[in-house]
Amino acid sequence: MAELLLELFSEEIPARMQAKAEADLKAAVESGLSEAGVAFERITALSGPRRLTVCVEGLPAKSADVKEERKGPKVGAPEKAVEGFLRGAGLNSIDEAEVRSDPKKGDFYVAVREVPGRPLPDIIAEMVPDIVRSFHWPKSMRWGRGELRWVRPLQRVLCIFDGKVVDFEIDGLKSGNETEGHRVHGRGPFKVSSFDEYKTLLESKGSVILSREDRRLLIDEQAHVICHERGLELVEDKGLLEEVTGLAEWPVVILGDMDPDFLSLPGEVIQLSMRTHQKYFAVRDPKTGDLAPHFVVVANIDATDGGKAIAEGNSRVLSARLDDARFFWDNDRKTPLATMAEKLKTIDFKKELGTVADKVERVAALARELAPKVGADPDVAERAARLAKADLVSGMVGEFPELQGVMGGYYAREQGEDEAVATAIAEHYKPVGPSDQVPSEPVSIAVALADKLDTLVGFWAIDEKPTGSKDPFALRRAALGVVRIILENEVRLGLLGLFAKHAMNFAPVFRHVDLLEFFADRLKQYLRDAGARYDLIDAVFALGEDDLVLIVKRVEALGAFLETDDGANLLAGYKRAANILKAEEKKDGKAYEGTPDPALFEQDEERSLAAAITESVTSAEAALAGEDFEKAMGALSSLRAPVDAFFDAVTVNAESAELRQNRLLILTSIRDALHRVADFSKLAA
Structure with a gap:
C-alpha cells in the first residue's frame, strides 16, 4: 500500500482561516478519492502559517476495476434496435452480449464491459489541480498575471505518491518534492519522499512544528511555566491561544513588562488592548486576582538574546496603545452619562x-x-x-x-x-x-x-x-x-x-x-x-403555557414520570386510546367530545376506569393549582391499572352503536385527563 503526501505552500495564511481550510482540504481529498473509486486506510490533515498538508495512507497503486452494465432491447427485438444497442455499447456482435431473464418482461440483452482501474498518479494529477482551483477561502487574491486565486500567493505544491513526484501544473506552478522551513531559522528548500521524512526534516532542518495541536500545547505549557517562574498567573484565553497557534511555526513564549501606571485603567481595557491589537496574554497576581504589569507574547523566532529585545519592543508598542486608551478614559469621564x-x-x-x-x-x-x-x-x-x-x-x-x-x-x-x-x-x-x-x-x-x-x-x-x-x-x-x-x-x-x-x-x-x-x-x-x-418540551408547550419556569417544571416532572413503569405503560395506553379515537373519528367523520354516560356501562372495567379518571383528574387539578407537577403526575399514574384492565376486557367497537359511542367517549376521557399535564400525542412512544 502506498502513501500520498500533498503540501500547498504559500505566503502567510490568516490565522483565523487555517483550521477551516485544513478541514476543507481534507474533505476535498477524501471526496476526490471516493469519486474515483479509491479506498484508503487513513487521512491526516495539518495546517500552519504558511502551509496546508494532507497525508493519505493505505492507498492502492490503481483504482478498482469496474464492471459496467448496459441494458439492451428484448431478445427478438427489431434489427434496428439491436444495431443501435451494439453501437452504443461498443459491441461488434450480439453474441458478445449476455441474455438475462425477467419474470415480467422476458429475456433481454445486457452489455457487460470491464473497465480497468486507473493508476493513482493519473487520478491525483487530475484531482489536486481541480481541488486547488475550486478551493473556497473567505477572502482570496490573484497575483502576477495568472488567474489562480488563493488566500495568499501560492509558492509551491509538493505532491508525492509512493515516494515519487506526481507531475502536474497549476497555473504555471509545477508540482515537486521540495518544501521550505521557517523564514528565519529554516534551512532549505529540501527534498522529501515520505510524510515521516517530511515531518522530521521540517522540525530538524526547517524549525517548523507541523502539528497545530503540538504548537498549541507547547504555547500553553510555556506560557504557564514562564508565569509560574515569576510568581504570576496566566489569564486563560482559549480564543487567543487558537489564534497565536496559527501565527507561529516555531513558537517561543516571552514574558514582557508593562508600565505599572497603566493599571489605573479598567482591567477590561488593558486586556482588550493586549488581545485585539497585539495578541498578548494578560497576566494576573494570584494573591490578589488583579492584573499584573506584565504580558505574555508568542514570538515566531528563537532570539539569540533570549527574547529581551522582542519583549522591550512589544512593551513600547503596548505603551502606545494604552496611552491612547488612557486618553479615551480620561476624556470620557469628563462628560456625564x-x-x-x-x-x-x-x-x-x-x-x-x-x-x-x-x-x-x-x-x-x-x-x-x-x-x-x-x-x-x-x-x-x-x-x-x-x-x-x-x-x-x-x-x-x-x-x-x-x-x-x-x-x-x-x-x-x-x-x-x-x-x-x-x-x-x-x-x-x-x-x-x-x-x-x-x-x-x-x-x-x-x-x-x-x-x-x-x-x-x-x-x-x-x-x-x-x-x-x-x-x-x-x-x-x-x-x-x-x-x-x-x-x-x-x-x-x-x-x-x-x-x-x-x-x-x-x-x-x-x-x-x-x-x-x-x-x-x-x-x-x-x-x-x-x-x-425535545418531545417533552413540545408536549408541554402545546398546552399554551407561556411561563417558562412552569414549563420547565412540567418538563422535568413529565420526564421523571415517563421513566417509571407506570408512566411508560400509561403512555402506551394513551397512544392506544388516541389511535383508536383518531381512526374512528376519521371513519365516522366526526369528533367524539363530551363525557360518557354511566348508565351505558356494561362491564366493571368501564365503571372502574370512569371512577379512576374522575378521581385522578380531581387530584391532578388540585396539584396543578399548587404547581406541584410531580404530585399531578402521581395522581395520573393511578390510571395505569384501570386503563390496562379496560383494554384487556372491553371491546370498544361494540355492535351496538350507542355502546360503541359511549366507549369511545371513555377513550376521550383518558385523552383529556392526560392532556391536563401535557399533550401526550407529542411524546415519542
Missing part, C-alpha cells in the same frame, strides 16, 4: 424602529414594569435603563465596541450613580454567549430582560425574523438570553401578555404566538443541552 445619552437621538437603531434614544425610552418603561416582578426598585431600574446605552457615544466604546455596557458601568460609578445602576448598565447585554454568566441582581435582570424583549418584539413587529442560518441582528441569541435569565433566576413572567402590551409601541397587528414559538425553539435548545428530550 446623561449628557452622552442625549446624543443617542442621532444614532439609528433600525429605521423602522427609530433611534437608539427611542429604544431607550421603550426599554426604560418596560424595565419599570418588570421591576416589581423581579424584586427591583422601579425607579432604580428605570434610571439604569435610561443610562444603559449612553456609552455608545463614548470614545472608548468607539475604539473598543466590545466594551459597550462595561464602560458605561465604570462611568456610572465614577459619577456617583447607585451601584445597582452601574452593575445593571455593565451587565445589560449579558449573556452574550452560552458560557457567559447571566445577570443575577434584580435591577440588572429587569434591564437586561427589557432590552432583549424590546428588540425581539420590535423585529417581530416589522416582520424581520431569522431565516435559516441568517440572523443578522442576533435575535436567536437575544431570545436564548431571555430564556436563560428567566430560568436561572426563576423569574415568573407571562410572556404572551408582555408581548401584547409592548407590541403596542410598534404595530396594531402582532403575532404573539409566533414569537412564543420562537422562544419555544430556544427553550428546546437550552433544555436539550441540559439533556432533556
Whole structure:
C-alpha cells in the first residue's frame, strides 16, 4: 500500500482561516478519492502559517476495476434496435452480449464491459489541480498575471505518491518534492519522499512544528511555566491561544513588562488592548486576582538574546496603545452619562424602529414594569435603563465596541450613580454567549430582560425574523438570553401578555404566538443541552403555557414520570386510546367530545376506569393549582391499572352503536385527563 503526501505552500495564511481550510482540504481529498473509486486506510490533515498538508495512507497503486452494465432491447427485438444497442455499447456482435431473464418482461440483452482501474498518479494529477482551483477561502487574491486565486500567493505544491513526484501544473506552478522551513531559522528548500521524512526534516532542518495541536500545547505549557517562574498567573484565553497557534511555526513564549501606571485603567481595557491589537496574554497576581504589569507574547523566532529585545519592543508598542486608551478614559469621564445619552437621538437603531434614544425610552418603561416582578426598585431600574446605552457615544466604546455596557458601568460609578445602576448598565447585554454568566441582581435582570424583549418584539413587529442560518441582528441569541435569565433566576413572567402590551409601541397587528414559538425553539435548545428530550418540551408547550419556569417544571416532572413503569405503560395506553379515537373519528367523520354516560356501562372495567379518571383528574387539578407537577403526575399514574384492565376486557367497537359511542367517549376521557399535564400525542412512544 502506498502513501500520498500533498503540501500547498504559500505566503502567510490568516490565522483565523487555517483550521477551516485544513478541514476543507481534507474533505476535498477524501471526496476526490471516493469519486474515483479509491479506498484508503487513513487521512491526516495539518495546517500552519504558511502551509496546508494532507497525508493519505493505505492507498492502492490503481483504482478498482469496474464492471459496467448496459441494458439492451428484448431478445427478438427489431434489427434496428439491436444495431443501435451494439453501437452504443461498443459491441461488434450480439453474441458478445449476455441474455438475462425477467419474470415480467422476458429475456433481454445486457452489455457487460470491464473497465480497468486507473493508476493513482493519473487520478491525483487530475484531482489536486481541480481541488486547488475550486478551493473556497473567505477572502482570496490573484497575483502576477495568472488567474489562480488563493488566500495568499501560492509558492509551491509538493505532491508525492509512493515516494515519487506526481507531475502536474497549476497555473504555471509545477508540482515537486521540495518544501521550505521557517523564514528565519529554516534551512532549505529540501527534498522529501515520505510524510515521516517530511515531518522530521521540517522540525530538524526547517524549525517548523507541523502539528497545530503540538504548537498549541507547547504555547500553553510555556506560557504557564514562564508565569509560574515569576510568581504570576496566566489569564486563560482559549480564543487567543487558537489564534497565536496559527501565527507561529516555531513558537517561543516571552514574558514582557508593562508600565505599572497603566493599571489605573479598567482591567477590561488593558486586556482588550493586549488581545485585539497585539495578541498578548494578560497576566494576573494570584494573591490578589488583579492584573499584573506584565504580558505574555508568542514570538515566531528563537532570539539569540533570549527574547529581551522582542519583549522591550512589544512593551513600547503596548505603551502606545494604552496611552491612547488612557486618553479615551480620561476624556470620557469628563462628560456625564446623561449628557452622552442625549446624543443617542442621532444614532439609528433600525429605521423602522427609530433611534437608539427611542429604544431607550421603550426599554426604560418596560424595565419599570418588570421591576416589581423581579424584586427591583422601579425607579432604580428605570434610571439604569435610561443610562444603559449612553456609552455608545463614548470614545472608548468607539475604539473598543466590545466594551459597550462595561464602560458605561465604570462611568456610572465614577459619577456617583447607585451601584445597582452601574452593575445593571455593565451587565445589560449579558449573556452574550452560552458560557457567559447571566445577570443575577434584580435591577440588572429587569434591564437586561427589557432590552432583549424590546428588540425581539420590535423585529417581530416589522416582520424581520431569522431565516435559516441568517440572523443578522442576533435575535436567536437575544431570545436564548431571555430564556436563560428567566430560568436561572426563576423569574415568573407571562410572556404572551408582555408581548401584547409592548407590541403596542410598534404595530396594531402582532403575532404573539409566533414569537412564543420562537422562544419555544430556544427553550428546546437550552433544555436539550441540559439533556432533556425535545418531545417533552413540545408536549408541554402545546398546552399554551407561556411561563417558562412552569414549563420547565412540567418538563422535568413529565420526564421523571415517563421513566417509571407506570408512566411508560400509561403512555402506551394513551397512544392506544388516541389511535383508536383518531381512526374512528376519521371513519365516522366526526369528533367524539363530551363525557360518557354511566348508565351505558356494561362491564366493571368501564365503571372502574370512569371512577379512576374522575378521581385522578380531581387530584391532578388540585396539584396543578399548587404547581406541584410531580404530585399531578402521581395522581395520573393511578390510571395505569384501570386503563390496562379496560383494554384487556372491553371491546370498544361494540355492535351496538350507542355502546360503541359511549366507549369511545371513555377513550376521550383518558385523552383529556392526560392532556391536563401535557399533550401526550407529542411524546415519542
